[in-house]
Amino acid sequence: MTDVGIGTRATAAAIAAPRGYGTLRRLLRHRSFLIGFTIIALLAILAVLAPLITPIDPSAMRVRLRFRPPQAAFWFGTDQFGRDVFTRVLYGARISLFVGFAVCVVSGLCSAVLGVIAAQLRRLDSAIMRLMDALMSFPAILLALGIAAALGPRVSSVIIALTVAYIPAGVRIVRAAALTVREMDFVQAAQVSGASSLRIVLRHILPNCLSPLLVHLTFIFAYAMLAEAALSFLGVGIQPPIASWGNIIAEGRDYATQAWWVMLFPGIAISLAALSLNLLGDALGDMLDPRLKGGE
Amino acid sequence: MVDQPIVEVRDLRKTFSVKHAGGVSTLHALSGVNFEIMRGETLGLVGESGSGKTTAGRILVGLVPAGSGSVRLFGHDITGADGKAQLAKVRARLQFVFQDPYASLNPRMRIGSAIAEPLDIAGGWSRKDRNGRVAELLDLVGLPKTSIDRYPHEFSGGQRQRIVIARALALNPQFVVCDEPVSALDVSMQAQVVNLLLDLQDRLGLSYLFIAHDLAVVRAVSTRVAVMYAGSIVETAPKSQIYSDPQHPYSRALLDAVPRADPNYVRHPVVSGEVPSLLDPPPGCCFHPRCPFAFERCRVEVPILRESGPDRRVACHLFT
Amino acid sequence: MAAPLLSIRNLTVQFRVDTGWVTAIDDVSLDVGAGDCVGVVGESGSGKSVTALSVLQLHDRVSTRMPSGSILYQDDDLLRAKGSTMRRIRGSEIAMIFQDPMSSLNPVLTIADQISETLRQHQGLTGAAARRRVVELLGLVRIPDAARRADDYPHRLSGGMRQRVMIAMAIACKPRLLIADEPTTALDVTIQAQILELLRDLRRELGMSVMLISHDLGVIAEFAQRVVVMYAGRVVEAAPVTQLFRRPVHPYTMGLIAAVPALDSEAPRLTTIAGRIPGPQEIIPGCRFSPRCALVQPSCLDEPPSMQTVGDGQSARCPPRIQVLGVRHG
Ligand SMILES: Nc1ncnc2c1ncn2[C@@H]1O[C@H](COP(=O)(O)OP(=O)(O)OP(=O)(O)O)[C@@H](O)[C@H]1O
Numbered sequence: 001m002t003d004v005g006i007g008t009r010a011t012a013a014a015i016a017a018p019r020g021y022g023t024l025r026r027l028l029r030h031r032s033f034l035i036g037f038t039i040i041a042l043l044a045i046l047a048v049l050a051p052l053i054t055p056i057d058p059s060a061m062r063v064r065l066r067f068r069p070p071q072a073a074f075w076f077g078t079d080q081f082g083r084d085v086f087t088r089v090l091y092g093a094r095i096s097l098f099v100g101f102a103v104c105v106v107s108g109l110c111s112a113v114l115g116v117i118a119a120q121l122r123r124l125d126s127a128i129m130r131l132m133d134a135l136m137s138f139p140a141i142l143l144a145l146g147i148a149a150a151l152g153p154r155v156s157s158v159i160i161a162l163t164v165a166y167i168p169a170g171v172r173i174v175r176a177a178a179l180t181v182r183e184m185d186f187v188q189a190a191q192v193s194g195a196s197s198l199r200i201v202l203r204h205i206l207p208n209c210l211s212p213l214l215v216h217l218t219f220i221f222a223y224a225m226l227a228e229a230a231l232s233f234l235g236v237g238i239q240p241p242i243a244s245w246g247n248i249i250a251e252g253r254d255y256a257t258q259a260w261w262v263m264l265f266p267g268i269a270i271s272l273a274a275l276s277l278n279l280l281g282d283a284l285g286d287m288l289d290p291r292l293k294g295g296e
Numbered sequence: 297m298v299d300q301p302i303v304e305v306r307d308l309r310k311t312f313s314v315k316h317a318g319g320v321s322t323l324h325a326l327s328g329v330n331f332e333i334m335r336g337e338t339l340g341l342v343g344e345s346g347s348g349k350t351t352a353g354r355i356l357v358g359l360v361p362a363g364s365g366s367v368r369l370f371g372h373d374i375t376g377a378d379g380k381a382q383l384a385k386v387r388a389r390l391q392f393v394f395q396d397p398y399a400s401l402n403p404r405m406r407i408g409s410a411i412a413e414p415l416d417i418a419g420g421w422s423r424k425d426r427n428g429r430v431a432e433l434l435d436l437v438g439l440p441k442t443s444i445d446r447y448p449h450e451f452s453g454g455q456r457q458r459i460v461i462a463r464a465l466a467l468n469p470q471f472v473v474c475d476e477p478v479s480a481l482d483v484s485m486q487a488q489v490v491n492l493l494l495d496l497q498d499r500l501g502l503s504y505l506f507i508a509h510d511l512a513v514v515r516a517v518s519t520r521v522a523v524m525y526a527g528s529i530v531e532t533a534p535k536s537q538i539y540s541d542p543q544h545p546y547s548r549a550l551l552d553a554v555p556r557a558d559p560n561y562v563r564h565p566v567v568s569g570e571v572p573s574l575l576d577p578p579p580g581c582c583f584h585p586r587c588p589f590a591f592e593r594c595r596v597e598v599p600i601l602r603e604s605g606p607d608r609r610v611a612c613h614l615f616t
Numbered sequence: 617m618a619a620p621l622l623s624i625r626n627l628t629v630q631f632r633v634d635t636g637w638v639t640a641i642d643d644v645s646l647d648v649g650a651g652d653c654v655g656v657v658g659e660s661g662s663g664k665s666v667t668a669l670s671v672l673q674l675h676d677r678v679s680t681r682m683p684s685g686s687i688l689y690q691d692d693d694l695l696r697a698k699g700s701t702m703r704r705i706r707g708s709e710i711a712m713i714f715q716d717p718m719s720s721l722n723p724v725l726t727i728a729d730q731i732s733e734t735l736r737q738h739q740g741l742t743g744a745a746a747r748r749r750v751v752e753l754l755g756l757v758r759i760p761d762a763a764r765r766a767d768d769y770p771h772r773l774s775g776g777m778r779q780r781v782m783i784a785m786a787i788a789c790k791p792r793l794l795i796a797d798e799p800t801t802a803l804d805v806t807i808q809a810q811i812l813e814l815l816r817d818l819r820r821e822l823g824m825s826v827m828l829i830s831h832d833l834g835v836i837a838e839f840a841q842r843v844v845v846m847y848a849g850r851v852v853e854a855a856p857v858t859q860l861f862r863r864p865v866h867p868y869t870m871g872l873i874a875a876v877p878a879l880d881s882e883a884p885r886l887t888t889i890a891g892r893i894p895g896p897q898e899i900i901p902g903c904r905f906s907p908r909c910a911l912v913q914p915s916c917l918d919e920p921p922s923m924q925t926v927g928d929g930q931s932a933r934c935p936p937r938i939q940v941l942g943v944r945h946g
Pocket residue numbers: 312313323325344345346347348349350351352574771772773774775776777802803804
């Protein structure tokens with residue numbers, strides 16, 4: 001609700017189809033979308049191809065080669081066990097991007113289902129929303145910290161913790177959009193023709209709630225990666241020897257003064273990924289939600 | 297064969313409850329509505345905004361359950377104990393066209409799927425028959441076949457309304473409720489859509505309930521006109537008579553208020569006074585607080601809709 | 617006449633589509649004086665809403681550009697105004713009634729919430745004072761039982777009531793300029809007359825100016841003082857209202873007036889203007905109306921006609937007609 005003086009168009013505009021032609025083509029012409037998309041795609045490719053790019057084992061320790069600064073042989077230098085930081089950052093990308101992606105998908109699915117249920121079944125609405133309010137009353141990172149600590153330090157528990165932390169916001173977005181769509185005439189037109197509730201949800205309501213959710217999820221992707229780093233940093237995240245950007249930084253912290261490179265490079269990787277996801281989300285928001293952005 | 301009305305509405309009532317700071321009040325959206333529609337006929341429904349026109353139309357197609365009274369469609373009573381089952385029997389013969397051509401098509405659905413939706417819901421159409429039918433419908437409403445793969449935002453308001461009409465006609469309905477189908481359109485598109493509806497009526501023998509505010513458009517499409525005020529029908533008459541000789545004081549007020557495309561036209565002062573409350577309707581005639589002819593009886597006795605001439609009825613104590 | 621309150625000068629707006637940029641409106645100029653009402657008419661797609669949205673800078677910035685022109689409001693050029701200036705102007709100085717009431721109201725908030733949010737933002741009204749004003753506004757736009765309907769959600773109101781809520785929201789902060797995009801399409805004629813009366817009162821009491829976009833020439837004839845006729849993104853005629861109906865110059869204006877459905881006609885069909893309005897992507901040499909024009913001359917296809925003054929504040933974009941009328945002044 002940026003400017004109620006001109007009408008509360010937030011959700012309504014978000015689900016209105018853009019008036020131009022070919023959303024995808026429009027997106028590809030959008031500069032921040034292109035930049036964001038290219039960087040994320042590149043990082044993902046590097047992560048997948050990591051074994052081909054670097055022959056070194058990410059957890060191979062070579063004590064003789066401890067704390068080598070960045071040089072031709074070790075682009076990002078080596079850490080306290082002589083492991084190659086470049087290799088570890090590449091392998092870390094696999095875990096970090098995986099965690100971000102998994103949180104995105106799982107919380108996206110849960111948000112869609114819960115949001116639509118809340119909007120459609122008025123009897124469950126207040127129960128679901130009260131639960132979401134309760135979850136939301138904790139800061140997401142604190143909630144995740146608690147859950148991750150309780151479930152033990154594993155990749156799966158980090159994903160579960162972050163998913164739970166980010167669901168409430170998604171549910172709210174989907175519910176608001178679904179409530180808007182529900183009242184639209186095309187839904188009633190389907191009812192006149194005798195459509196079942198399931199058909200109405202699947203064919204009419206869900207497809208029209210996806211674009212605001214999608215925008216939201218790109219931000220969740222970025223938050224989840226940052227939060228994974230924070231959890232690892234606090235020791236309840238992904239544990240060594242598995243490399244994630246978060247725990248590389250956490251491990252490098254103790255030697256920050258003598259070997260700055262151990263923390264710096266994964267830090268840059270995280271910032272880069274988060275930044276490009278934000279660009280991506282902004283661009284999607286711009287494209288799918290023209291009036292809201294124009295009204296700023 | 298005796299001409300049976302295909303739609304018969306008797307003493308239809310509907311209330312909604314309205315929550316507010318002071319508690320819950322009952323809103324009388326429809327308080328005793330009577331009309332019928334014959335085969336091949338168009339009943340124009342005009343009247344005050346908020347008087348219950350849309351509610352009546354929605355009840356006819358089962359979007360809103362009736363309160364009390366009876367609604368018979370093609371001889372089936374959809375308001376009785378087994379109303380749901382009766383409605384299911386006639387559902388394929390009913391359709392609804394909405395006011396807003398921008399909101400009545402799913403923005404994420406291609407035109408082809410939108411038009412085929414009633415077919416898909418009804419089921420039993422082979423792929424080939426279904427696509428053939430869609431093509432036929434597009435042709436019927438005068439849109440190119442290439443429209444099938446396009447999305448609603450690529451069409452103008454008038455074109456969208458044609459698509460909506462094509463969708464409504466998919467299962468060959470016999471009765472279509474048109475709720476302000478041309479209000480959002482400019483004059484040329486209005487004419488296109490109205491002329492299309494008239495052509496389809498000639499060719500397919502459709503009956504319409506045509507809700508509108510534009511009295512000139514209503515005149516062009518209707519056989520008979522019903523005027524609504526505060527949840528009741530106050531007058532029904534063949535269209536030529538309602539325009540030349542309106543009987544109910546509200547019908548007269550309505551006709552007097554039509555703006556003319558003539559800057560020098562000085563019109564009668566518009567009926568003044570408060571719009572009627574549906575939460576506590578006035579006793580007696582609901583128009584009496586604003587009626588220039590109101591007399592004692594109007595304040596105590598509700599006028600009922602009575603014969604006041606050949607094929608016309610009015611609910612006003614002046615005509616008894 | 618004093619300097620106008622709003623002055624749109626040679627405004628061009630382009631949108632980005634598949635094939636590049638298309639020009640939705642081209643070289644549009646119009647003035648709205650303080651306390652005036654200017655009517656804007658034209659078929660669907662003629663660019664009326666694009667013009668209106670430009671004034672409030674509500675186009676999506678990424679896929680819109682305005683390569684030329686200016687929009688002067690008092691001392692500001694809104695095309696170049698800062699975000700903070702725009703925010704101040706929107707809602708409190710210039711308010712807009714949007715064409716589509718349903719998508720402009722938030723379905724999850726009650727109408728009282730939505731109107732009081734506007735009041736809070738622009739007038740700092742809260743609590744009981746805001747509530748009183750909300751009820752007063754709903755009463756002004758003729759919503760019955762305003763005090764008890766204020767807590768209803770938009771979908772529980774009738775179509776015409778939703779449109780009136782939009783109007784209430786727009787006039788809530790007593791704007792100096794009201795842009796009303798098809799404000800009365802969902803209203804019956806008696807309430808429409810009362811709403812127009814209300815706007816007339818506001819013009820009298822507050823000196824509010826109105827830019828009224830409508831396809832109903834009846835409403836325009838009754839309410840506007842000047843009329844601007846748009847066709848395919850251009851202004852084709854501008855005139856004082858009596859002049860426009862007495863002697864329309866542009867063939868398109870004549871067509872529009874002839875197509876008004878008459879209340880007393882027995883004709884079984886409504887009249888249309890033959891042909892259809894071209895989209896912004898279609899290239900038409902010379903006069904954009906020529907494919908539909910009964911009076912077309914070979915010279916019309918040579919170059920786009922320019923706006924010429926006919927006299928008495930009337931001007932039009934049709935040299936052949938102006939020549940025939942033979943009333944050219946300065
Ligand atoms: N679902 C609902 N809940 C509560 N009240 C409702 C509901 N639907 C309609 N109403 C009320 O019933 C009354 C009649 O509404 P309806 O939409 O039938 O009017 P209408 O004659 O179609 O008016 P318009 O010409 O403005 O569209 C209005 O006061 C409206 O607020």
